[in-house]
Amino acid sequence: MEEKSKRGSHNPLPLAASPLPGGAVRLQKLIAGTGLASRRKSEALILAGRVTVNGKVVTELGTKVDPGRDHVKVDGKHLSAAQPFVYLLLHKPKHVMSTLDDPGGRTTVKDYLRGVSVRVFPVGRLDFDSEGLMLLTNNGDLAQALLHPRYHVPKTYLIKVKGVLSDEEIKKLEQGVRLEDGMTSPAMVKKIRKVEANSWLEITIREGRKHQVKRMLEAVGHPVIKLTRVRMGPLSLGSLEPGEFRFLTDREANALRELVEQRVAAIEQGADPMVRQKRPVRREGWARPGKAKKYPAKKVQVA
Ligand code: URA
Numbered sequence: 001m002e003e004k005s006k007r008g009s010h011n012p013l014p015l016a017a018s019p020l021p022g023g024a025v026r027l028q029k030l031i032a033g034t035g036l037a038s039r040r041k042s043e044a045l046i047l048a049g050r051v052t053v054n055g056k057v058v059t060e061l062g063t064k065v066d067p068g069r070d071h072v073k074v075d076g077k078h079l080s081a082a083q084p085f086v087y088l089l090l091h092k093p094k095h096v097m098s099t100l101d102d103p104g105g106r107t108t109v110k111d112y113l114r115g116v117s118v119r120v121f122p123v124g125r126l127d128f129d130s131e132g133l134m135l136l137t138n139n140g141d142l143a144q145a146l147l148h149p150r151y152h153v154p155k156t157y158l159i160k161v162k163g164v165l166s167d168e169e170i171k172k173l174e175q176g177v178r179l180e181d182g183m184t185s186p187a188m189v190k191k192i193r194k195v196e197a198n199s200w201l202e203i204t205i206r207e208g209r210k211h212q213v214k215r216m217l218e219a220v221g222h223p224v225i226k227l228t229r230v231r232m233g234p235l236s237l238g239s240l241e242p243g244e245f246r247f248l249t250d251r252e253a254n255a256l257r258e259l260v261e262q263r264v265a266a267i268e269q270g271a272d273p274m275v276r277q278k279r280p281v282r283r284e285g286w287a288r289p290g291k292a293k294k295y296p297a298k299k300v301q302v303a
Contacts, residue, residue: 024064027051030072032140034079036119039140050075085139086118087253089235092134093242098126109134112243123147124208132157132229133237135256136245142260146233151263152185152206156231157213158192161222164199165191169220173203177219181209184216198225233259 025033031042031051049057052073053065065072072079090109092098097108099122109122113136120136123143137143146153165173170191176183185207192200203213214224230237234255240246248256 024066026061027053027058027063027065027072028061030065030067031074031079036074036079039144045074052076085142085253086116086120086137087139087248087256088113088116088120088136088245089237089240089248089252090134090136090245091237091240091242092126092131094129094131097128098122098124098134109136112245116245126229127211127214127227130227130229131242132227133232133235134229135232135235135248142256145260145264146256147208149207150267151260153233153259153263154204154206154231155208155229155233156202156204158200158202158228158230159213159217159224160195160198160200160226161217161224162198163222164194164197165189165201165220165222169222172220173216177216179209179212179215179219184209184212187216202230204231 028039028042028046031037031045032039036042037045043061045051046061046063047059049059051058053063053070055071090112092109092112095107096112097106099108100110102108106128113120118138120138121140121143123135123137123146126132126134135143135146145151170189173187173189176186184205188204190202192202194200203216205212205216209215213227217224228237235248235252
């Protein structure tokens with residue numbers, strides 16, 4: 001799409017709605033595409049009467065504009081030339097909000113992005129008391145796609161739970177457990193190690209329901225004591241310490257885009273990517289004691 005090919009060195013992502021006839025795009029999409037605001041915030045800017053097209057206030061969502069011809073301003077300022085996409089990986093510490101603002105004045109992920117001048121938005125949430133990998137980007141289309149329940153991007157959590165799960169309980173998690181909002185999809189569970197009366201596990205899920213991992217473990221009688229997201233699609237937390245962030249490498253950003261493109265293509269062809277997923281393979285036994293102490297940095301895999 002025209003609007004995307006102007007940006008940065010990355011390949012455009014064919015996720016957005018196709019170009020409208022005559023190269024026109026929807027106003028909210030154009031604004032979001034510059035990285036000024038998320039798609040939802042761009043819509044709010046339009047509804048609030050803060051956007052003009054060729055000098056006239058436009059409040060109708062979906063108004064079509066031609067980026068090559070129309071003059072779009074937000075709060076009286078021209079939409080700046082499209083910014084390159086930025087992708088950050090933050091290790092959200094515990095007791096930090098995964099949002100950009102908190103009405104209660106608590107620390108948020110924004111407080112950890114010192115020196116980042118581009119407006120980036122968190123892709124998904126982590127509970128206040130959870131920690132781990134958070135992706136932040138100004139690429140609204142990619143963020144939306146990664147969050148879309150149909151794309152099933154796998155997320156892996158390293159968890160410490162109360163007690164030790166039996167094989168039967170692990171099987172239940174792998175096959176799906178009944179929560180108040182329905183059965184969960186198959187998960188992958190790997191035993192890491194026992195620590196006195198408790199144990200460490202790694203669980204990979206492809207859904208993103210609220211408090212999902214905690215609720216799944218609660219459902220099999222083993223409440224979560226500590227939860228760290230260690231992987232999301234092709235991204236790994238690696239050796240980032242809590243509070244640290246880094247920019248994604250081009251290779252990682254491309255792997256993310258490819259993952260999403262594959263999912264989009266599979267869905268367009270009528271295949272549900274979940275169906276093609278192999279059944280989870282359970283690994284028997286525990287990892288060797290001490291091996292899992294420092295979570296190993298995983299090599300980034302190109303999807
Ligand atoms: N599942 C949870 O229960 N909490 C998180 O923060 C993430 C996944």
